[in-house]
Amino acid sequence: MRRALPAPVAMPSDLYGRPRPDLFLGLVSALMNGHMAAVRVLRRSTPTGQRVERSLAVVVSGRSVEAHDDNVVALTFTRPSGGILPPWRPGAHIDLTLPSGIRRQYSLCGDPADTDRYRIAVRRIPDGGGGSIEIHDAVHLGTELVVSEPRNAFAFAVPGYGSPARHLHFVAGGIGITPILPMLRLADSLGISWSMVYTGRSTDSLPFVPDVLAFGNKVTIRTDDVDGLPTTDDLLTGIGPAPAIYACGPAPMIRTLKIGADTLGDAEFHYERFSAPPIVDGTPFTVELARSGQVLDVPADVSALEAITSVLPDTTYSCRQGFCRTCIVGVLSGTPDHRDAALTDVERADHMLICVSRSQGERLVLDL
Structure with missing residues (x-):
């Protein structure tokens, strides 16, 4: 039997209990600390106080149709020479600079554990700003692009790790599934109580249906062509006590959910919408x-x-x-x-x- 060592009665002189500092490790530590400090300053600001955004060169290494009516494509990006990409968490997005110079923002819908790739999905919008059309028509396997590092304006707080909620309820409208899908994977892997409503015009217009259905009866899929336009109660199907609601979709869906969240009293409500917010108290x-x-x-x-x-x-x-x-x-x-x-x-x-x-x-x- 291995004999247990007595517990120390005093703090060691350093992390490893050495009687005096290691000069080599100290030199390495000082150099690394100086390097990281310089990197933080470079990435955080310029002499005028403006923040510098870091850009990454990537190549399209995967392309697939993710809705049966062919209006949603998914793109996978990797570094041209391979390697690790900056980490991200569910809800994050990247800015994508297209060959024309147009810059557009897309949610990451892959798995953060896949550290060598980013994945987005884009619905074709004929009367939009042109970004989705260019992606569908001009971005193919092997196309080299520039993306920003991931940023998160739709942060996901896990119950017990930043949120007092006891149940998570997700609502996605069509392409709004993109930031929600990584949240589902994380909630499910942690064994958290959760439910979801996925809604859209028709089943054929919804991307990633097989991925969503894989979660079983936690998910409700409803479509306008079969079920009609969803009400507040429809969108909150399956919701549990003390919930946190995470929603992404068109403005009418968000407004309907807001009404329901206000009536619950104890609900957190987090959302991301497709369109610009209405202008409040605007003057010419x-x-x-x-x-x-x-x-x-x-x-x-x-x-x-x-x-x-x-x-x-x-x-x-x-x-x-x-x-x-x-x-x-x-x-x-x-x-x-x-x-x-x-x-x-x-x-x-x-x-x-x-x-x-x-x-x-x-x-x-x-x-x-």
Whole structure:
């Protein structure tokens, strides 16, 4: 029998209990700490206080149709020479720069445990901003692209690990399954009580149906062509006590769920929607584009981004909800009414996100 050693009565001089510091390990530690500090500073800010976004070169290593009506494709990205990609958690997204220069944002729908690949799914939107059409028509196996590191504006808090909820309820509308699918996998692997409603126009329009059905009777799939438009009760089918609701889908679905969540009283409600949020308490103002001198009217119910893209259609944007930073623009004159959730105080002194922010006065002059 192995004899147990007596418990120490004093703290060792270092982590490994050595009587004095190891000079070699100390030198290595100092070099690594200095390197990591430099990396953190480089990635966090520039001399003007603006955050630097890191870009990654990837190649399309997988492409598949994920809805039977052929309007959703899934793309898998890996590094051109292989290797590990930056980690991510359920709910995260990446910004994808397409060959045309268009930059769009897509949720990661793969498995975070697959550290050498990212996966997204894109529905073709004929009357959208052009990004989905380019992905469907011009992005193929072997296409080289640039993506951002993953960011998370739809964070998933697991009960017992950041959330007091006792039950998780997921609701996905069509392509809204993309951020939800990794959440389902994690909740199921942890043995957490959960339920889900997956809704859309028809079964053939829903991506990843086999993946969802694999979870068994925890999932309810309902479609408009068979079941009609869902009510609040329909969307909350299977919900348990003290729930946390995670939803992604079109604005009408989110509004319907919000009504139901408010009546529950003890429910957390987390959501991500497809479209830009409605403008609340908007007032009209004008925007001057400094490079051309053109002056645009921005009505009370229209975003600065919408007004600007009407004359500058190549203006870069993505989320339209004030968190991805893609549409950041320099402010040369005037005072912005900041409504974003992304810029630092330093950045807000002379920059704004034109997708959601407005003007405190009658006029803004932008560096466009």
